[in-house]
Amino acid sequence: MTPDEAAEAFYLGPERFYKLIDVLIKRIEGDTAIASVRVADFESCPWASTHDPGGLGPFKTTMLSADIREPLRHRLIRYFAKLR
DSSP states (O other), X not given: OOHHHHHHHHOOXXXXXXXXXEEXXXXXXXXXXXXXXXXXXXXXXXXXXXXXXXXXXXXXXXXXXXXXXOOHHHHHHHHHHHHO
């Protein structure tokens, strides 16, 4: 689904939010990130009751990867295209 479709699917209304939303970048294809997004198994709640590290609301940021890379074949294609 598109980012707009995902936002629509996860929107509960102005007073209720999912307590925790998991976002995983699975791979990068060119300038597009392919992500997996799911709602954790908690009841919805007011914004003040969401996991809120640093004001980000239901997005828990303690597990970030610094090594998200696009597939090697894409990097090689781009590299050889620059040589032409």
